Amino acid sequence: MYVAVKGGERAIANAHQWLGEMRRGDTLFDALSLDQIREQLALSVARVMAEGSLYDPDLAALAIKQARGDLIEAIFLIRAYRTTLPRFGYALPVDTSSMRCLRRISATFKDIPGGQILGPTFDYTHRLLDFKLAADGEVGAASKAEALSEDVPHILELLNRDGLIQEEELTDAEPGDLTREPLALPASRAVRLQALARGDEGFLLGLGYSTQRGYARNHAFVGELRIGMVAVEMMIPELGFAIEIGEVEVTECETVNQFQGSKTEPPQFTRGYGLTFGQQERKTIAMALVDRALRWRELGEDDLGAAAQDEEFVLSHCDNIQATGFVEHIKLPHYVDFQSELELVRQMRRDAAALAEAAAE
Amino acid sequence: MERQEWLGLMAKADASELMGCWVAANLSPDYTELRPPEIGSVMVRGRMGGKGNAFNLGEMTVSRCSVQLSCGTVGHGYIRGRSKQAARHVALCDALLQTDDAPTITSKILSVLAGKREAAVAETAGKAAATKVDFFTLVRGED
Numbered sequence: 107m108y109v110a111v112k113g114g115e116r117a118i119a120n121a122h123q124w125l126g127e128m129r130r131g132d133t134l135f136d137a138l139s140l141d142q143i144r145e146q147l148a149l150s151v152a153r154v155m156a157e158g159s160l161y162d163p164d165l166a167a168l169a170i171k172q173a174r175g176d177l178i179e180a181i182f183l184i185r186a187y188r189t190t191l192p193r194f195g196y197a198l199p200v201d202t203s204s205m206r207c208l209r210r211i212s213a214t215f216k217d218i219p220g221g222q223i224l225g226p227t228f229d230y231t232h233r234l235l236d237f238k239l240a241a242d243g244e245v246g247a248a249s250k251a252e253a254l255s256e257d258v259p260h261i262l263e264l265l266n267r268d269g270l271i272q273e274e275e276l277t278d279a280e281p282g283d284l285t286r287e288p289l290a291l292p293a294s295r296a297v298r299l300q301a302l303a304r305g306d307e308g309f310l311l312g313l314g315y316s317t318q319r320g321y322a323r324n325h326a327f328v329g330e331l332r333i334g335m336v337a338v339e340m341m342i343p344e345l346g347f348a349i350e351i352g353e354v355e356v357t358e359c360e361t362v363n364q365f366q367g368s369k370t371e372p373p374q375f376t377r378g379y380g381l382t383f384g385q386q387e388r389k390t391i392a393m394a395l396v397d398r399a400l401r402w403r404e405l406g407e408d409d410l411g412a413a414a415q416d417e418e419f420v421l422s423h424c425d426n427i428q429a430t431g432f433v434e435h436i437k438l439p440h441y442v443d444f445q446s447e448l449e450l451v452r453q454m455r456r457d458a459a460a461l462a463e464a465a466a467e
Numbered sequence: 468m469e470r471q472e473w474l475g476l477m478a479k480a481d482a483s484e485l486m487g488c489w490v491a492a493n494l495s496p497d498y499t500e501l502r503p504p505e506i507g508s509v510m511v512r513g514r515m516g517g518k519g520n521a522f523n524l525g526e527m528t529v530s531r532c533s534v535q536l537s538c539g540t541v542g543h544g545y546i547r548g549r550s551k552q553a554a555r556h557v558a559l560c561d562a563l564l565q566t567d568d569a570p571t572i573t574s575k576i577l578s579v580l581a582g583k584r585e586a587a588v589a590e591t592a593g594k595a596a597a598t599k600v601d602f603f604t605l606v607r608g609e610d
Contacts, residue, residue, distance in 0.1 A: 159525040191508040200511065209598075216602050223600075224599075251593060251599070253596050260518065299522040344543055352478050352529070377516050379515055
């Protein structure tokens, strides 16, 4: 148990002052601007927005600067900030089939309507350090070609035409909202997806990997991965109709998994789904793998006891702000608590010694 | 242009470009703020599998404002991000577009923003098209 302590104000103020100086680093070098962070560390910004659960690239850049690049600390700052905002309402679900794609690939079909678009990817790079960047080399402009006019339909719909893939349920059900009600188990898929979308990338990556290694028998293909801009529409009561209130960048991943069929479902392919703010493909693929593993109950699969199938385990531990709060709080003063433990151990030792003495007599 | 369309166009524009256009249009209408500019959040939603039931993805920052011109016309502004001034400008444009000043707003603001957006969309689409790949599978010569 943590018991409040008093005092230390001057030391704390000085520690924070020193932190400010350390954050700035050697003044021989220019200070980082928020524009530089937003533009040049865009994938860190994306992670902070997704796990901070607030889309605002400028704020994410500020949080990264303030946190000295510690992304979980930056996410913490964003989460704290978002609680201060009045909620204007809920947007209509984004239509990812009308995304303006920067990237759009499928690992299941080679020839797809709309084409395979690699986009600005690390894939197929050699992962060799580029010393030109250290020398501050200027880069050439990206090549351009004539824009493709084709639509980019969701690829898994190709399978759906033949009924080979499980259909998504479409109702007007109001999804649960973790920012309004605490997590209750068993959770709906909507709540699970919200938790995963803001869950820790590293935790979900490990869990997703575990499903591929056999913990949950989950052999997935990436049916489609797309990154791009989608419009956010909201119903505006004072207007009486919905308008677009902005655009956000998102990454979407649909996995397709073979499924033997169960007592309730015929053999067919099933889906896992990942959607996150920003360009975050590793996280989004992992999210889709974990989403699929958590669906075992509704698909009538067996509980294999795998971590990724355990809703309570996954949802209670995927939030890095909850996790870091509890893990890190044990470094704060626990003096009273520990004194009682110390007294207890001393008492037990006295009792044990007394018993040993009595036995010897 | 319909009201829905112009509000969407301004909301998707860069806030600084919008304000630049407003200054260039050189308008100074009399108005009162029915709802002073405020910053808040909107919960963005997705659909399971891109097409199924909705779920809450995460919030985004939004600024909004409502104004009334001296002639009584009301305008509303909603824009992503934290710019109270941009939200006020959207609301003013929305109101003015319902008045005789509509041609000025259309030519000095909407058409400029539409042109910039079209160029930006084409730029991204062109770069994406240049990375379109045609994978082909190789015969593995096993027989």
